[in-house]
Amino acid sequence: MNEMGLALHTDKYQINMMYAHWINGTHHKKAVFEAYFRKLPFGNGYAVFAGLERIVNYITNLSFREEDIAYLAEQEENYDAKFLEELRQFRFHGNLFSMKEGAVVFADEPLIRVEGSIIEAQLVETALLNFMNYQTLIATKASRIKQVGGNDILLEFGTRRAQEADAAIWGARAAYIAGFHATSNMLAGARFGIPTKGTHAHAWVQSFGNEQEAFDRYANAMPDGVTLLVDTFDTLGSGVPHAIKTAKDLEARGKKMIAIRLDSGDLAYLSIQARKMLDDAGLSYVKIVASNDLDENTILDLKAQGARIDTWGVGTQLITASDQPSLGGVYKLVECEIDGEMVPTIKISANPEKVSTPGTKEVYRIINPTNGKAIADYICFPDEKDPLEGKRLKLFNPAHPYIRKYVSDYKAVPMLEPIFIEGKQVYTMPNLEEIRAYHVSQLDEFWPEYLRKLNPEIYRVNVSVKAWEMKQKLLAQYLPEEEL
């Protein structure tokens, strides 16, 4: 898959800054940026990282085409022709480190780190955040639905309500990473190898005027994959009885109907009644699919009501993450070359949550070696080898430093993978099945209390003493004590 032509998929201010650096001769300065979010979405206890596949494609193909250069010249009279000339040669030559797709991740930890010249690291901010924020959001929403769905089959049905085509396709992929089983979107299937599934719409039944005829004709056409939508006229009065008749005819031909689909009304009541009617007809193998504006809350509620639903078709609520339609991931400069030296940088805000943590940082997942469960994520500078050497770590909450613990017996797993080094891809992209399996293994590392959908336990994300002291030092430097 080729992502040519995305160089202009950036905010104009990035190009303005690139240009201003070029004019000032500061464009070769080294810089380090980190991408992270400050708050978990949906009140969830964790997020599921996604977006790397598209980021890798984007970085690999990042170049300005003739038409891009011409457009920039036309759009901004300040841009010098020589600068635009140089953009023709532009390629990403930096380093990029990232969480792996499917990783369970948390607020306030670097998910992606970009190191390079200030202009290349600045240019990619917009696209990186765009891909990471959306796909991570949808994977997290899908993961919540998966937590509730248990072993039931989950189908992604969102394309018609998605915020346009890219969202549909990459959202389908994100949902699959988090445990959905198939998508209705054929392009997502073809492009990513996601299994596809489909039933039929009300229009099929309406187009015949006679429900039984519609079902029989559909079964004739698709004898090995029949799922019949039974709610066009009267679910229990006609839809289910007609579907039973079609199933029996199929049996006579040595075929088995797969399922019926319910798409309106009281899904608990209707599924219980339909199950009974199917079982009484000797069709206990025929499954029940439900759809209609479902999400993790309705699915949980329906299960609590004893609904007999085997497969859930989930569209709008998932693909638009309707209860929180964006993830607020940010991209902050943490270290920069100033007067020939790399120095940590800070962004100060009146809102303490928005104050950035200076310095290039690594993320380690600290695992209890006895039970394999995660204890905390530990953020420290790359030259701090304590986690790798198994030294005693102080785990303290940066917002409330008096809440502290020590850990000596642990395994430290580095979470940020090198993806590009000096512009060359060094990471072999796993296939989607491997990503799904990795996600399952990531979930296994957490006690259920961190994963539950309502009021989860807050997982520890801790910074090293050194990283914390650096932040205090820079805060003191930029915020001199004031007399009132």
Ligand SMILES: Nc1ncnc2c1ncn2[C@@H]1O[C@H](COP(=O)(O)OP(=O)(O)OP(=O)(O)O)[C@@H](O)[C@H]1O
């Ligand atoms: N037993 C139930 N308990 C809780 N929620 C339910 C139950 N049955 C259905 N729902 C949900 O209630 C909502 C019902 O929406 P709505 O009233 O628009 O559907 P409908 O009128 O039955 O069908 P439609 O408008 O699609 O023809 C949907 O989100 C559905 O998933």
Ligand SMILES: O=P(O)(O)OC[C@H]1O[C@H](OP(=O)(O)OP(=O)(O)O)[C@H](O)[C@@H]1O
């Ligand atoms: O409800 P979602 O989770 O988005 O799932 C996708 C919906 O798309 C189809 O409906 P359709 O477009 O025919 O609309 P309608 O059922 O609301 O009339 C299907 O019957 C589902 O209800």
Ligand SMILES: O=C(O)c1cccnc1
């Ligand atoms: O296959 C289905 O039943 C389907 C696909 C997309 C949207 N709604 C339903």
